[in-house]
Amino acid sequence: MRLLRHLSLYIALGLGANAASAADVAQLEALRADSLKRLVVHAEPRDVSEASFFLEDDSGTATLQDYKGKVVLLNFWATWCAPCRKEMPQIAELQEEFGGDDFEVLTIAAGRNSPAGILKFFEENGITNLPRHQDPKQALAREMAVIGLPITVLLDREGKEVARLLGDAEWNSESAKAIVAAMIEAE
Numbered sequence: 001m002r003l004l005r006h007l008s009l010y011i012a013l014g015l016g017a018n019a020a021s022a023a024d025v026a027q028l029e030a031l032r033a034d035s036l037k038r039l040v041v042h043a044e045p046r047d048v049s050e051a052s053f054f055l056e057d058d059s060g061t062a063t064l065q066d067y068k069g070k071v072v073l074l075n076f077w078a079t080w081c082a083p084c085r086k087e088m089p090q091i092a093e094l095q096e097e098f099g100g101d102d103f104e105v106l107t108i109a110a111g112r113n114s115p116a117g118i119l120k121f122f123e124e125n126g127i128t129n130l131p132r133h134q135d136p137k138q139a140l141a142r143e144m145a146v147i148g149l150p151i152t153v154l155l156d157r158e159g160k161e162v163a164r165l166l167g168d169a170e171w172n173s174e175s176a177k178a179i180v181a182a183m184i185e186a187e
């Protein structure tokens with residue numbers, strides 16, 4: 001049985017398929033519970049935009065490709081977004097628990113959000129461990145098909161989108177933590 005499993009992995013890799021992603025889809029779908037039931041897990045990882053966004057405190061720009069090698073939870077949000085206010089502290093909990101060489105939360109304020117307003121939002125919600133990146137002209141958001149806020153996208157270590165959730169969710173739930181842990185372990 002073990003030999004058969006290894007043989008099928010080598011065949012799939014030889015054909016250029018991502019054998020791990022097929023197993024990951026079923027695993028990630030099985031881990032969804034409660035508000036994470038709305039997490040759409042893609043059958044195949046999808047390419048992401050190469051548009052740049054502004055790093056916090058005007059320290060330059062970056063693209064999502066700069067985060068390859070890590071599992072990324074990418075959250076598009078805005079200061080005026082009530083569901084964002086609710087979920088942002090929960091997302092901060094994920095960064096606290098899993099953040100490091102293997103996982104990172106990226107928060108990107110889409111649209112018109114002043115740096116002072118973003119800072120105030122973070123201070124009012126006690127968030128000290130998340131980045132305050134911006135996409136003021138929504139170039140990245142548009143190319144990533146962000147149709148409302150919040151939208152949270154999970155990226156694998158290859159920098160590809162594997163799942164997406166429109167609206168807020170309980171990102172500090174056992175389901176969310178299990179999904180993040182599975183993605184970190186699978187890669």
